[in-house]
Amino acid sequence: MSTTEQSTDRLGDTGYRLTAPRRAVLEAIAGANRPFTIEELSDRLPNIGRATVFRTIKLLQELDIVCRVPLEDGGVRYERSRSGRHHHHLICSECGSVTEFSDPTLDEAIERSATAASFELDGHSAELYGRCPTCQRLP
Amino acid sequence: MSTTEQSTDRLGDTGYRLTAPRRAVLEAIAGANRPFTIEELSDRLPNIGRATVFRTIKLLQELDIVCRVPLEDGGVRYERSRSGRHHHHLICSECGSVTEFSDPTLDEAIERSATAASFELDGHSAELYGRCPTCQRLP
DNA sequence: GTATCAATGGGACACAGTATCATTCCCCAC
DNA sequence: GTGGGGAATGATACTGTGTCCCATTGATAC
Numbered sequence: 001m002s003t004t005e006q007s008t009d010r011l012g013d014t015g016y017r018l019t020a021p022r023r024a025v026l027e028a029i030a031g032a033n034r035p036f037t038i039e040e041l042s043d044r045l046p047n048i049g050r051a052t053v054f055r056t057i058k059l060l061q062e063l064d065i066v067c068r069v070p071l072e073d074g075g076v077r078y079e080r081s082r083s084g085r086h087h088h089h090l091i092c093s094e095c096g097s098v099t100e101f102s103d104p105t106l107d108e109a110i111e112r113s114a115t116a117a118s119f120e121l122d123g124h125s126a127e128l129y130g131r132c133p134t135c136q137r138l139p
Numbered sequence: 140m141s142t143t144e145q146s147t148d149r150l151g152d153t154g155y156r157l158t159a160p161r162r163a164v165l166e167a168i169a170g171a172n173r174p175f176t177i178e179e180l181s182d183r184l185p186n187i188g189r190a191t192v193f194r195t196i197k198l199l200q201e202l203d204i205v206c207r208v209p210l211e212d213g214g215v216r217y218e219r220s221r222s223g224r225h226h227h228h229l230i231c232s233e234c235g236s237v238t239e240f241s242d243p244t245l246d247e248a249i250e251r252s253a254t255a256a257s258f259e260l261d262g263h264s265a266e267l268y269g270r271c272p273t274c275q276r277l278p
Numbered sequence: 279g280t281a282t283c284a285a286t287g288g289g290a291c292a293c294a295g296t297a298t299c300a301t302t303c304c305c306c307a308c
Numbered sequence: 309g310t311g312g313g314g315a316a317t318g319a320t321a322c323t324g325t326g327t328c329c330c331a332t333t334g335a336t337a338c
Contacts, residue, residue, distance in 0.1 A: 017284060017335055038325070049287040054326060070209060072262060074295085076325080090258045101256055109248040109269060117240055119229045120270040123211060128249060131259040156304055158316060177294075188318040193295060213326085215294075 003080070004030045010015065012065065021048045025056040026065075035069050035077035035098045068118050069098050072129045089123075092132035142219070143169045146204050153202065164195045165204075174208050174216035174237045175213045208237050210269045227264075231271035238271065 007026050012018050028044050029036075042053045057078060067081045069089055081087075082100050086107075091097040098102035107127065113123040143165050151157055167183050168175075181192045190228040196217055199205035206220045208228055220226075221239050225246075243263065253260040 019285060021271055021286070030193070049335070051288075051327080055285085057159040058326095068213075070264075074207075076213070077238075081202070088252070090253065092258075093261070099256060099258075101252060103252045103255075105253050106248040107244070109245040110265065113227070113240060113245050114229065114243045114267055114269065116242075117229055117238060118272040118275075118300055119231075119238075119267065120275050121182075121267055122232070123268040123272070124266060125209075126249065127263060128253055128258065128260055129262040129264075130253065131261070133257040136257075136259050156315060158304070160317070190296080190319080191317055194316085197295095 002030070007060075007063075009119075010063055010065060011059075016059065021045075021052050022056055022059075023047045024048055025053060025060075029060075029066060029080050032080070035079040035096065037075075037077055041078075042109055048072055067100075070125070070127055088128065090130070090132065093129055094135040094138075097132050097134075146199075148203075149202055149204060150198075155198065160191050161195055161198075163187055164192060164199075168199075168205060168219050171219070174218040174235065176216055177212075180217075206239075209264070209266055211266075227267065229267045229269070231270065231274055232268055232273040233270055233277075236271050236273075 004023075004026050007030075008018055008023060011022060016022075024045055025041070025048065028041055032041075038050075038053055038057060040056070042048070042050050045053060055139075057066055061068060064081055064084045066078050067087075067089075069077045069079055069091065071077065071091065072093060077096075077098070079098055083102065085102070087100045087102045088106065090101060092098075110124050110126070111121060143162075146165050146169075147157055147162060150161065155161075155238045163184055164180070164187065167180055169226060171180075177189075177192055177196060180196070181187070181189050184192060196205055198219075200207060202225050203220055205217050206226075206228075208216045208218055208230065210216065210230065216235075216237070218237050222241065224241070226239045227245065229240060231237075249263050250260060251263070
């Protein structure tokens with residue numbers, strides 16, 4: 001089963017309607033080979049309203065099908081979530097690639113920090129910026 | 140010596156000019172008792188151009204006098220940095236308060252995650268969202 | 279097949295931030 | 309203290325990102 005099929009199933013299972021625009025967005029996302037902006041996505045889907053693309057991406061974020069990637073400069077890109085679960089990002093400032101990773105020790109350290117400050121944690125984000133292995137091999 | 144004086148010294152020491160608009164922004168920031176948006180700051184400084192407020196905040200971020208606080212909903216606020224050094228944020232989703240904290244174990248966990256992925260780290264961000272001790276005591 | 283109501287499209291709008299450029303004014307040299 | 313050079317400013321236009329509104333469409337349950 002393709003990732004697009006998995007995602008349409010996920011939409012249907014959660015009570016959302018399977019409309020043509022949503023299918024088109026899912027297909028475009030599956031075809032993207034790097035993190036994208038909404039404008040880029042919208043340009044690839046000229047027959048779909050811009051507002052619908054925004055709405056769909058927001059929905060897919062809630063379903064953990066897509067994740068929001070905050071960049072170092074304050075910009076934002078989106079990417080299909082590979083794991084579909086909580087994770088963090090390694091963001092290459094040279095080629096812009098984004099790698100998901102999960103690290104229980106990192107999550108534990110975050111929980112300990114919250115506890116130490118008597119803070120009731122209900123979410124967190126962590127982004128790591130630098131150079132990916134591929135770019136390190138270049139001059 | 141006041142925090143405003145410390146900051147003007149920091150500006151002067153780094154070769155930036157001590158202009159009236161910059162002093163005004165520094166004073167407004169010193170007087171803010173909670174994280175602010177640029178619009179709020181700009182409204183409090185009607186005689187200072189909006190572009191200048193943006194430019195000054197950007198400069199103060201570089202000097203670690205002000206820090207950018209990304210919110211859970213994608214919004215952004217700014218706050219005077221208490222420590223003037225690298226730190227993370229505890230952001231209360233109820234009252235909007237922001238608490239700085241430093242935690243070497245958290246930074247180490249982040250470095251280990253990067254190393255494990257053969258990633259050359261040069262920066263990171265970590266934001267913790269939840270309820271501050273004060274809001275926990277309310278119903 | 280049909281009714282219902284979620285979803286859509288498209289434009290206006292809101293907010294965050296940058297670019298441009300003529301004018302101002304800080305700071306250093308003298 | 310004065311004058312010149314260049315950094316900083318202010319006004320405005322512009323870009324990017326995202327939301328709101330509302331008349332129309334269409335997926336799903338019956």
